[in-house]
Amino acid sequence: MIQISFLQLLIGTFLALFVALISYRAKVLSRSGALAATLLGIVVFGLGGIEWALLLLAFFVSSSGLSKVAKGSKQKLVEKFSKGSTRDSNQVLANGGVAAVFVLLHLFFPQQAWPWLGFAGSMAAVNSDTWATELGVLSSRGAYHILSTKKVEKGTSGAISFLGTIASFSGGLLIAALAVIFWPDKITDFNAQLWWVSLFAIAFAGLFGSIVDSILGASLQAIYYCPTCEKETERTPFHICGTPTTFKRGWKWLNNDWVNAVCALAGGLFMVVFALVK
Numbered sequence: 001m002i003q004i005s006f007l008q009l010l011i012g013t014f015l016a017l018f019v020a021l022i023s024y025r026a027k028v029l030s031r032s033g034a035l036a037a038t039l040l041g042i043v044v045f046g047l048g049g050i051e052w053a054l055l056l057l058a059f060f061v062s063s064s065g066l067s068k069v070a071k072g073s074k075q076k077l078v079e080k081f082s083k084g085s086t087r088d089s090n091q092v093l094a095n096g097g098v099a100a101v102f103v104l105l106h107l108f109f110p111q112q113a114w115p116w117l118g119f120a121g122s123m124a125a126v127n128s129d130t131w132a133t134e135l136g137v138l139s140s141r142g143a144y145h146i147l148s149t150k151k152v153e154k155g156t157s158g159a160i161s162f163l164g165t166i167a168s169f170s171g172g173l174l175i176a177a178l179a180v181i182f183w184p185d186k187i188t189d190f191n192a193q194l195w196w197v198s199l200f201a202i203a204f205a206g207l208f209g210s211i212v213d214s215i216l217g218a219s220l221q222a223i224y225y226c227p228t229c230e231k232e233t234e235r236t237p238f239h240i241c242g243t244p245t246t247f248k249r250g251w252k253w254l255n256n257d258w259v260n261a262v263c264a265l266a267g268g269l270f271m272v273v274f275a276l277v278k
């Protein structure tokens with residue numbers, strides 16, 4: 001029996017609209033991004049509850065904040081990334097769509113732990129990946145290709161760095177800590193003695209998701225080339241300089257948004273497996 005509180009749904013809708021509006025005004029979200037974030041917020045706040053919303057907000061606030069950190073030194077890398085720092089609807093759904101599915105699954109299995117753990121794992125994965133990207137590019141040491149381990153330019157798809165890996169684990173650990181501290185009362189299927197195992201499992205789910213993201217970025221993700229700048233980029237059809245980019249490698253449909261969605265799914269499934277075997 002699915003139980004939905006209409007008061008909670010009403011409050012959730014109000015809060016989601018409020019957060020989306022502020023983010024739109026602060027240029028963190030585009031118009032379509034604000035719409036998608038409102039829908040996502042209604043599902044997470046309204047159908048999940050405050051604990052679910054806290055994890056989403058921790059991701060949203062920390063990743064939006066980090067994208068503003070050291071903007072000057074990131075400016076030269078903007079040409080590599082497919083999009084700027086204002087998030088559109090595809091980016092919002094790529095990061096939060098899998099989490100929303102876990103909220104809906106929780107409605108069908110309200111006492112069971114796996115939808116909450118899956119939700120936490122997917123949030124940890126997108127948070128790890130965003131923290132790794134936003135902080136990894138600031139690394140003063142080099143970046144290395146995750147598959148060939150050759151030294152590559154910072155910001156290259158599939159590049160990893162020492163700082164980025166530390167940032168990735170920290171981003172997952174933040175979500176993990178919140179997921180364990182704010183464990184919803186309704187979910188009774190949980191052995192309290194396992195809290196620290198769950199903490200590290202969620203943090204590792206985050207790291208796992210961001211590693212999957214890097215491997216896809218290094219292998220199957222669609223990568224383009226700008227003949228004017230003589231550089232690889234995720235941008236298409238035009239590079240930031242205005243030159244049309246040419247397709248270089250990867251699967252054409254597998255853009256950065258799909259890679260992020262797979263990252264979220266990888267983190268979520270990691271925790272579903274954990275919940276089943278623990």
Ligand SMILES: [Zn+2]
Nearest residue numbers: 226229239241
């Ligand atoms: Zn160019």
